[in-house]
Amino acid sequence: MNKDPKEIQTIIATDCGSTTTKAILIERKGDEYRLIVRGEAPTTVEAPFEDVTRGVLNAVAEVEDLTGRKFIQNDRIIHPRQDGVGTDLYVSTSSAGGGLQMMVAGVVKEMTAESAQRAALGAGAIVMDVIASNDQRQPHERIQRIRSLRPDMILLSGGVDGGTTTHVAELAELIAAADPRPRLGMAYSLPVIYAGNVDAREIVKERLGSKTSLTITENLRPVLERENLQPARLEIQKLFLEHVMMHAPGYKKLMEWTPVPIMPTPAAVGSIMQLIAKEEGINVVGVDIGGATTDVFSVFGEVFNRTVSANLGMSYSISNVLAEAGVENILRWVPFDVEVGDLRNRIKNKMIRPTTIPQTLEELMIEQAIAREALRLAFEQHKLLAVGLKGVQQERTISDTFEQTESGATLVNMMELDILVGSGGVLSHAPRRVQAAFMLIDGFHPEGITQLAVDSIFMMPQLGVLAQVHPKAALEVFHKDCLIRLGTCIAPVGTAKDGDDCLEIALEMPDGSKQTRSVKFGEMLLIPLDVNEKAKATIHPTRRFDVGAGRGKTIHVELTGGVAGIIVDCRGRPLNLPQDKDERVRKLRAWNKALDVYPGE
């Protein structure tokens, strides 16, 4: 970037998604940066256009229409700004053309292969398969797999520094034998990154140097006790630009327009989330539920993890949610009777006509039931991968003897979670905001006190790439314009019989008024508290319940309001729905009524 960040007045940021290209205009107003408008247009990577910049220009043209200002000249974004025309900074992310699709390989599935998987996912890739020496497959099966998947890139890891080289050599031989071809373009050789045992570098070079476009970087697991994922992640992103993007239509041109490297969309989201978590010292979980895939991001204790559930989504992949969750798990969230065959056909029809929207309330309820299961499954997958390092000897003290933690335990601790952020059509476009809050609660089961929010227009990708060069602007827009605060969820951990006392909450509202509410087990309660409002609360859980300080322990907290308000969820954790259908429907209706989720309840 050639301009001093302080002098930047106008910023245009785009995100080229697989179906839509979104542009946002950010400007400095006085001392702070704010979102001005957004525009969008269909992405134009596919025929007949086959030029991503067309969609970018169309989206920016919408920004021009909305502001009455000029940003485009001769089919280019005017940059730098001159005489009030154009923009000072242009940045972009991209997931068009199916994003970055990778295979990773490592020696031990639970160790180096898992670290490699985390490195690839964190760099914004979709991991098509994980090859490991102990993955129970025959060598020829692995070779067949590499050949048939045609990834954009392979990340090969394996072995701690100074350890055995045999297994790494074996993996390199398999990759060489498969002679893999990249997905895009017949002519160029496949990028392979080696990030394993330093002693095996020469062997890998010998095996793969001539057959692939090999890059060697630091070992991502130099010793068992430590991961070093960043060098591999940076290398992946560099190669993504140099190889994959260069072969995607129009990207060469787009890359010339921006002084900042184009980031894969999920990597940009990860970057803004890490920045927020660090700035505020909080733990964050974010989810982006799209038509085809669902991404989950988490930052716990400054450890960032990202997973992508490549086949969980609300349109293209909706049928896969049904296949993975099972029809019973979807039906348990539907507050009326529906015939299984009919439900199955409806879901398949949505799959083949992905752009349709629910017209009736029943259709909306079914769609939101499916979303709950998609969120739940995606989060379960995330928890399995967002774990501490496996195979590590832990030092134990006497106190640990009673509280043994396994190596490889999940880092996701719902009681420690401060904020849960959702985005994606089904959450962002829910007709009532409380519906989004309820879907997030049912999909993620937050515990204790958790703030809920949605990223209304999924601006996080653009802000993530902007944060690389102008963190101040990115953070200001994130706080002021990006999130729609839904409110706060209070969910005591524990179970009891329906109707037993669960908690009492004493509130001091912003206007100074006081109120005390008692909530029984099995009930939900909504207490209105507006956006930007805070209430002081004293929460007394009964002896079987924990809201963060331990069972039966009172806590004093400040609760943040939102468009939905304060949601008290006394259905218990773990959350169990009644097995009996009539009973379940009765309860779902009662909860929907308590939170005023649907019209006419």
Add this chain to the structure above:
Amino acid sequence: MAHAYTPGLRVARQTEVKKERRLPLKGEVLVKVGDKVKAETIVARTELPGNVQTINVANKLSILPEDVERHMLVKVGDWVEEGQVIAESRSFFGLFKSRCTMPVSGTIESISNITGQVIVREKAIPVEVDAYVDGEVVELYENEGIMVRTIATFVQGIFGIGGESIGVLDVVAENPEEILQPDALTPEHKGKIILGGSLVTIEALRRAQEVGAKGIIAGGIGDADLRTILGYDLGVAITGSEDIGLTVVVTEGFGKMTMAKRTFDLLSSRQGMKTSISGATQIRAGVIRPEVVIPLDSSRLESDGEIEDAPSTGLTIGRHVRVIREPYFGRIGKVAALPPELQKLETEAMVRVLEVEFEDGSRATIPRANVELIEE
């Protein structure tokens, strides 16, 4: 966004159809521009590298990996037959011999002194591409394939399974509402493509497999039946490689769905003609729809060589649309009004809508996202 509706599926009486026929890897093109080809004509050919097998010679002979090369009886590049001894070790003054034999025939590709593995590549796998439709070669992609052009009746489906099939079209259903009955299929349908009505059931699919039909075109298919015939629950709409012995093209959707009358009448008029169908469907980026292509020979070509243009995409008053979501799913009508302002649905969502007048004269307000143009 400019296009808040689903572009329609094409149903064309007579149109130009161009098909790219490409090899997965570079190879040899067997025809030239100007050649008339039949659907079955092989137009390009190549060989995929053979499958790879690994043999851990060090383990088999109980020797160190670095000693493997010394014990090999064959070298890299050699072609070796199945059962042939490729490595041998002697121990105890040569009294005991251990041998390693080839599990398959193939070429020795590498011998590793680090892993002790020998990699063998089996015979190359021939791959051929046919023309898929009767027509003329109009373009040649060197070493990769061709473009074939034909004038044909062309119908796009919404969903399909199975790859490409070629056969004679046989109209079995009498009307577009009729459910395709298994007993309507006889051994005479071997090699044919069947036109059904509103639904193909699992019984009819099984019967079609039994008599050796090449394909079925129908309005709808039940999801439960789809799962039964595939043996798994289809998660993502990417199809075309299913191996069920026939191709299925569904024109309307899942469940019992009366085939659009225009589609049914058009296909019925092509009774007995050679038909190419493909079930390949991909709804995500780079949409691929299943299709029915019925090339028209000169005797069938309509006057003045008039050819329908590519479809227009505008949503205007009077155009025919199909509703593609509950509660009017599958009904066909005419656009009666296009109010520009957003309207509130029962769900409370504010969306752009249109008014549709159905064939029985009744009217309904429907989100624009929930209709599909019927391309004429």
